[in-house]
Each structure stands twice: as structure tokens, then as C-alpha cells.
Amino acid sequence: MRVKTPSESRTVMTDLVLPSETNPLNNLFGGELLARMDRAASIAARRHSRRITVTASVNHVAFNRAVPLGSVVTVEAAVSRAFTTSMEIFIDVWIEDRFTGERTKANEAIYTFVAVDDTGKPTEVPPLEPETDLEKERYAAALRRKQLSLVLAGKLKPADATELKALFLKD
Numbered sequence: 001m002r003v004k005t006p007s008e009s010r011t012v013m014t015d016l017v018l019p020s021e022t023n024p025l026n027n028l029f030g031g032e033l034l035a036r037m038d039r040a041a042s043i044a045a046r047r048h049s050r051r052i053t054v055t056a057s058v059n060h061v062a063f064n065r066a067v068p069l070g071s072v073v074t075v076e077a078a079v080s081r082a083f084t085t086s087m088e089i090f091i092d093v094w095i096e097d098r099f100t101g102e103r104t105k106a107n108e109a110i111y112t113f114v115a116v117d118d119t120g121k122p123t124e125v126p127p128l129e130p131e132t133d134l135e136k137e138r139y140a141a142a143l144r145r146k147q148l149s150l151v152l153a154g155k156l157k158p159a160d161a162t163e164l165k166a167l168f169l170k171d
Contacts, residue, residue, distance in 0.1 A: 001126040006078040006135045009048040009089075011040045014074045017067055028067035033093065034058070037109050040077035041089040045113035048079040048087055049125040056086060056112040059145060065095070065106040072096040074103070080135070081142030085122035086114045088142040110145065 013036065021032045038055060045053035067073055073095055080090040093107035117123045130139040144163045150156035151164070158164070 001124065003127045003129045004048055004079075004082075005129055005131050006080065007131065009044040009077075009079040011043040011047065011077045012074060013040045013043075014072060017069055017071045017073055019069060022069045025066070026069040028069075028071070028073070030063055033063075033067065033073075033107065034061065034109075036073070036075050037061075037077070037091045037093065038111065040075040041091055041109075041111040041113060044077040044079055044089050045087050045115070048082065048128070049115035049123075051115035051117070051123055051125070053087075053113040053115050056114045057149070058109065058111055059088070059149065060108075060110040062108050064108075065104070067093075067095055067106055070098060072098070073106075078135075079128055080110075080130075080138040081146075082125045082128040083146065085124055086112055087125055087128075088112055088145070090138050 017028045021028055023029055042053055073093065075091060075093050077089050077091045079087045081088045089111045091109040091111065092105060094103045095106045096103050115123050115125045128139065130136045144167065147156060147161040147163050151158050151161050
């Protein structure tokens with residue numbers, strides 16, 4: 001399989017926040033933002049794997065800033081690391097000031113997707129090679145997040161979590 005880069009999976013979705021998508025404070029519903037992030041992440045995973053992909057988990061979501069009614073919202077997603085059949089997708093959410101056009105990062109999330117064949121069986125995905133410093137940071141952190149998730153799920157013994165041990169134990 002050919003090695004791919006995060007830029008090959010990059011997905012950018014821009015939309016307007018409408019009244020029917022807001023809560024009583026006139027801010028975008030969190031669930032609406034989650035759905036937008038899931039769609040962008042799904043496209044990024046599919047672009048990387050060229051397979052049917054399914055959401056395996058939502059590993060992290062940070063609602064750092066409200067997204068007001070009328071805002072222009074941009075969701076950017078890209079594969080941050082590929083494992084055997086799964087891919088971690090890092091998502092950045094930006095809002096655009098209505099008057100100046102200045103973009104501000106409002107939220108972020110990390111989703112995991114699995115590539116499957118036509119019968120729903122997990123299938124291999126291409127390896128990923130990060131290029132930029134940010135992509136390299138996210139790539140390295142993805143293995144720590146995966147190992148932590150496996151330890152918490154009881155699927156990996158803490159003693160075997162090499163990346164996590166390296167954070168806390170000195171040789």
C-alpha cells in the first residue's frame with residue numbers, strides 16, 4: 001500500500017449557523033457541531049482509506065467557545081495517524097468574525113474511524129507519513145492516546161503500553 005500524507009485526506013466544510021440549529025442562547029447546538037465534525041471526519045477517513053468507514057469512537061471533544069447564530073463555521077479534518085484498520089482523525093473548528101473575517105479556533109475533536117469491506121469486516125488502511133511539525137506532533141500523540149484507550153478498555157496491559165511508560169518512567 002502506498003504511504004499517504006495527512007494533506008491527502010484533508011476535508012474542509014464551511015457552513016452558516018441557522019436559527020433552527022441553535023439553543024435558547026442563540027448558539028449552535030453541541031450535537032449539531034458533533035454531527036458536522038463526524039461528517040468531515042468520515043470524508044477524511046474515506047479519502048485516506050478509499051474504503052467504507054465507520055465511526056468507532058469519539059475520543060475527545062473540546063467545546064472551548066460558543067458558536068453564535070449567523071457565524072460562518074469551518075470544520076477541518078485530516079487523518080492524524082493510521083493503524084492497521086483504524087484511523088485517528090483530528091478535527092479543528094474555526095469561526096469567522098462576521099465583520100473582520102478573522103478566523104478563531106473555537107473547538108477541536110479527535111475521532112477514530114475503522115475501514116470496512118462490503119461485509120462490514122475491518123480492512124487494512126494505508127500507512128500515514130506526517131509532513132508538518134503539527135502533523136508530526138499529532139501523529140506521535142495518537143499512539144499514546146490509542147494505548148491509553150486500550151489500557152482503559154482492558155485490551156492492553158499497562159506494562160505493555162510502551163508510549164505511556166516513556167512519558168512517566170525514566171530508564
